[in-house]
Amino acid sequence: MIVDSSPGTSPSPELVQLLTPEGERVEHPEYSIELSPQEYRGLYRDLVLVRRVDAEAVALQRQGELGIWASLLGQEAAQVGAGRAMGPNDYAFPTYREHGVAWCRGVDPLNLLGLFRGVNHGGWDPNEHNFHLYTIVIGAQTLHAVGYAMGMQRDGSGAAVLAFFGDGATSQGDVNEAFNFAGVYNAPVVFFCQNNQWAISEPLERQTRAPLYRRASGFGFPGVRVDGNDVLACLAVTREALDYAREGNGPILIEAFTYRMGAHTTSDDPSRYRLQSELEAWKLKDPIERYKRFLIKNSLADSDFFAEVDAESERLARHMRDGCRALPDPEPLSLFDHVYAEGHPLVDEERAQFAAYLSADVDATAERGEG
Numbered sequence: 001m002i003v004d005s006s007p008g009t010s011p012s013p014e015l016v017q018l019l020t021p022e023g024e025r026v027e028h029p030e031y032s033i034e035l036s037p038q039e040y041r042g043l044y045r046d047l048v049l050v051r052r053v054d055a056e057a058v059a060l061q062r063q064g065e066l067g068i069w070a071s072l073l074g075q076e077a078a079q080v081g082a083g084r085a086m087g088p089n090d091y092a093f094p095t096y097r098e099h100g101v102a103w104c105r106g107v108d109p110l111n112l113l114g115l116f117r118g119v120n121h122g123g124w125d126p127n128e129h130n131f132h133l134y135t136i137v138i139g140a141q142t143l144h145a146v147g148y149a150m151g152m153q154r155d156g157s158g159a160a161v162l163a164f165f166g167d168g169a170t171s172q173g174d175v176n177e178a179f180n181f182a183g184v185y186n187a188p189v190v191f192f193c194q195n196n197q198w199a200i201s202e203p204l205e206r207q208t209r210a211p212l213y214r215r216a217s218g219f220g221f222p223g224v225r226v227d228g229n230d231v232l233a234c235l236a237v238t239r240e241a242l243d244y245a246r247e248g249n250g251p252i253l254i255e256a257f258t259y260r261m262g263a264h265t266t267s268d269d270p271s272r273y274r275l276q277s278e279l280e281a282w283k284l285k286d287p288i289e290r291y292k293r294f295l296i297k298n299s300l301a302d303s304d305f306f307a308e309v310d311a312e313s314e315r316l317a318r319h320m321r322d323g324c325r326a327l328p329d330p331e332p333l334s335l336f337d338h339v340y341a342e343g344h345p346l347v348d349e350e351r352a353q354f355a356a357y358l359s360a361d362v363d364a365t366a367e368r369g370e371g
C-alpha cells in the first residue's frame, strides 16, 4: 500500500482568517495584526476606491472607450492586503488583473486605462513604482520575478519580490520552473496565487487535484492558504511572507482563496459556463461588506468617514472618465522607441521603412485632396 508521508496532507486544509464573513475579528495562532484606527480606515478606503476604478473601467469599455478590461471584482481584499504589505523597495510582478496592487504602488488608474485603450505600449515606468508591466502571457512573469529576485539577492538589496498569478497559471510550465528555480537558489520571492476558482471557463477542479498551496512542499518551501476575501488576513500573511523572504529564508507560496465575481474579461460571458447560485454564495463573503461591518462594530469609522470615501470615489471616477477620453493617440513611430534599451540596426531599418510608409500615405491623401 502506498502511504503518503508528505507534510500538510490533512483532509481539510487550514485557511488563515482574521475576519469572518460576518465581520467578526478572530485570532489566529500564527498570524496577528494590530493597526492604528487610521490604518484600519485606510484599508477600507483602498478597497472602495479600487472597486470603483474597476467599475468605472468596465463602464468605459462598454461605452467603447477601452478595447477590453479584466475586472478584479471580488479580489479587492487579496490585492489590497498584498499590495499594502509591500515595503518601498520590494518589487511586484503582476498579471493583467492586479489593478488593486497597481493602486497600492501609486500607479495612476489612467495609466492602466491607456494600456487597455491601446494608446500606450505598457502604461507606466516599472522602476518608478517598483511595479512591473502587466503580463498577458500566463505565468511568464513568475520567471521574470524569480530572475529579478535572484538579482536582488546578488545585489544584497535586502528587499523581496511579490509575484502574482492565478489558479490557472499553476498548470503552466513557467510557473513550475519558477518555483523550482526559486527554491533551489533560495530566491527572495513570495509567490502570490489568487485562486479565484476559474481560469476563463475552466473550473479549479480541472487545474489541480491537490490544494494549490501544497504545491510548495514538493519544491521544498512553505505554502499557506489565506482567506482572500479577508483584507486583514491577506495583509498579515503577506507581511510575514515578505519578511521571511527578505531574511534570506527563500521563497514561500501564498494561495489567496477568493472568487472572480465578474466575467473573465469584458469579452466573456460567464453565464455560459457557471451557475448563478455559485456567485450568490460568494456574494455573502464580499470582502468590502465584511470589512465595513468590522469597522462599524468596532467603532473605527463613522458615517462622516463613509460619506467622505464615497465623495472621493466620485471624484476618482470623474478623473478616470475625463482623463480616459482625453488620452492622446500615440505618435505611430513611438512604436519603435523601447524595443531595445539602446539602438538596434534592424529596428532602425524598420522604423525608417514605416516612416516612409507613413509619409507616402500622407502624400497620397494630399493628392486625393483629402488632407
Ligand SMILES: Cc1ncc(C[n+]2csc(CCOP(=O)(O)OP(=O)(O)O)c2C)c(N)n1
Residues within 6 Å of the ligand: 095, 097, 136, 137, 138, 165, 166, 167, 168, 169, 170, 196, 198, 199, 200, 260, 264
Ligand atoms: C501562455 C498563455 N496561454 C493561454 C492564454 C489565454 N488565457 C488568457 S487568461 C487565461 C486564464 C488564466 O486563468 P488564471 O491563471 O486563473 O487567472 P485569472 O484570469 O483567473 O485571473 C488564459 C488561458 C494566455 N494569455 N497565455
Ligand SMILES: [Mg+2]
Residues within 6 Å of the ligand: 166, 167, 168, 194, 195, 196, 197, 198, 199, 200
Ligand atoms: Mg483564476
